[in-house]
Amino acid sequence: MKKIPKIAVFGGGSWATAIVKMLCENLHQVGWYMRNQNSIDYIKENAHNPNYLSSAEFDVSKLYLSSDINELVRYADVLIFAIPSAFVKAELDKITEDFSSKIVFSAIKGIVPETGLIVGEHFNKMHQIPFENIGVITGPCHAEEVAMERLSYLTIACTDVKKARLLSKCLASNYIKTKTSDDIIGSEYAAMLKNIYAIAAGIAHGLGYGDNFQSVLMSNSIREMKRFIKKIHKMKRNINNSAYLGDLLVTGYSVFSRNRMFGNMIGKGYTVKSAQMEMSMIAEGYYATKSAYLLNEKNKAKTPIIDAVYAVLYEHKNPKKIFKKLTELLD
Structure with a gap:
């Protein structure tokens, strides 16, 4: 053309x-x-x-x-x-x-x-x-x-x-x-997964975790993303490129991130429904969390952050307790 x-x-x-x-x-x-x-x-x-x-x-x-x-x-x-x-x-x-x-x-x-x-x-x-x-x-x-x-x-x-x-x-x-x-498949999965990690960043912020923990969370998120995508579509890709790491960082940290905002509300004690009603825009990461969790039940990648967000959003577990456990799993 x-x-x-x-x-x-x-x-x-x-x-x-x-x-x-x-x-x-x-x-x-x-x-x-x-x-x-x-x-x-x-x-x-x-x-x-x-x-x-x-x-x-x-x-x-x-x-x-x-x-x-x-x-x-x-x-x-x-x-x-x-x-x-x-x-x-x-x-x-x-x-x-x-x-x-x-x-x-x-x-x-x-x-x-x-x-x-x-x-x-x-x-x-x-x-x-x-x-x-x-x-x-x-x-x-x-x-x-x-x-x-x-x-x-x-x-x-x-x-x-x-x-x-x-x-x-x-x-x-x-x-x-x-x-x-x-890398169409890797790029698309990365765009989906980063919204889940942004929700995790928001929950952590809402719970009162500071910048030190956020940096560890983001560092672990990009490695978790790499493991997840590799199970689905193995090819040569640099996970530190802008489409993967860059997109993750801007979604995890930006004041414009609706997924981070959604997570922040959950961390502060909102229910999922009340947070969704409060927001005028859709937080894609809410739907992505369930899909990624179910997909990973087959693929068996190590995904403690996705598991934690799923436990909070879909199993209605206490965010404070879940993230306390998560802190022990990250390095």
Whole structure:
């Protein structure tokens, strides 16, 4: 695909909004699917998303907005999905168009709950899209900093490096640096796992643990991530690269991290339901924790941090007691 492709972004949240902003820096037109017609009408009139990243202004003439998912599947050559993983299946079920020949990139940092698959595998198995046409967009990158045009970094992963390079060019700008990778499975699992470790960091903070423990927790998290991913997809990868360690650190430490915020509330004594109700955005790590725990029952990697977060979120164990035990297992 040498010509500039038509690209559509699917999702109305902060990350979808940030990706549309990045693409608008380079493309004459960007497709944008949002299920809420009122949000679309507002953007057309006011040039910004009413609910997320309201500081990000758009040239509305560049936007092809629609609340009809099939209309934008027909329009685009490249489909970028940035829908929360909990709603992915419901949205994909609306598609009646055959999109098996399209190029699909996932900007979703989680697992599809209904199938227990990372999003790329879900597209492959459920929608017959070949792996060479599936890619992943990962950080380290917070949507809020994209809106402020602060220097940010993206990793674009695809087994077909030409497609990764093509999308990289469409996303890069003076404030967005991009690099490519062929480790699509590792990148996607890393993007999912780092949300679990961010919840752990948040719980620890909420319980009153300081920076010293947080540094040990993050150090152990990257090693645990390496063990987990190696069991699933063994290949040569440097776990210290930005797509793995960098993304983990920004999610574990940043004030913009919704997963850390969610964990912090749990550590302070909120129940899971009350923490979810308090937050306006979804903490992907909540769903990822269950999926990773169940997957690891088969793979048997050593994962004390995932086990601890699972015990708190799903077995309703006392966070203080669980993290006291965890401190004895880390080094």
